[in-house]
Amino acid sequence: MKPSLVLLLGVVACGGGSGGGAGGPIDEAQAETVCQTGCEKDVACGDATTLEDCIDDCVLTFSGWARRDALETLVECGVALTCEEDDDVCFMQIRPLAIHEEWEGRCRTDFAGCVDPADIDSTCEVDFADPAAGDGAVFSFIAAPIMREMIDCLDAEPDCATREDCVQTVLEEYGINF
Numbered sequence: 098m099k100p101s102l103v104l105l106l107g108v109v110a111c112g113g114g115s116g117g118g119a120g121g122p123i124d125e126a127q128a129e130t131v132c133q134t135g136c137e138k139d140v141a142c143g144d145a146t147t148l149e150d151c152i153d154d155c156v157l158t159f160s161g162w163a164r165r166d167a168l169e170t171l172v173e174c175g176v177a178l179t180c181e182e183d184d185d186v187c188f189m190q191i192r193p194l195a196i197h198e199e200w201e202g203r204c205r206t207d208f209a210g211c212v213d214p215a216d217i218d219s220t221c222e223v224d225f226a227d228p229a230a231g232d233g234a235v236f237s238f239i240a241a242p243i244m245r246e247m248i249d250c251l252d253a254e255p256d257c258a259t260r261e262d263c264v265q266t267v268l269e270e271y272g273i274n275f
Contacts, residue, residue, distance in 0.1 A: 121240050121241065122160075122161055122162050122163065122164070122242070122243065122271075123159055123163050123165035123240075125161075128163075128165075128168070131155075131169055131172050132168075135151075138175060138176045159238075161272065162239060162271040163240065164194075167191045167237065167238050171187050174190050175187050189225045193236075197223040197224075197237045199248060200236060200244050200247060200248055201222060201224075201236075204221035204251075208220065210257065211257035211261065218231060218233075219232055220233050223236045232275065243267065247268075250263030250264045
């Protein structure tokens with residue numbers, strides 16, 4: 098697998114606020130700067146058609162909800178790799194914040210009866226470095242204030258279906274599509 102911001106866009110896209118500091122959501126201007134760096138590498142490696150399209154897609158995908166520090170870590174790592182090197186190591190450098198770990202604990206407890214026990218690790222694990230990490234590891238990209246809203250869903254809703262609907266509503270509100 099080649100390191101590519103385009104690949105990350107696929108991972109996040111397939112599945113508000115400003116500041117962008119550690120844990121805060123990245124805004125459009127900040128995302129454009131970070132995305133340009135990653136997209137220049139992607140274009141040079143043949144992983145993106147045009148620099149402008151890559152940047153536009155990246156900004157659209159990450160601004161307003163992703164942690165600036167997580168995106169910067171991913172891009173800095175990817176830029177340091179050759180075009181042929183596997184970028185999995187870059188994902189493993191994204192470290193969850195305490196709020197992500199809080200989400201994981203609550204997810205494991207509050208969704209235990211909602212998902213197949215065999216799927217709880219892949220649903221709730223927020224650390225890419227954990228061998229059990231699955232789709233849930235992508236939650237470590239979400240900014241802390243949005244994670245708080247998701248945790249609030251678990252506190253406010255009495256059953257699996259309404260908790261899931263509430264979390265999905267938060268994700269949709271911020272344009273998080275995974």
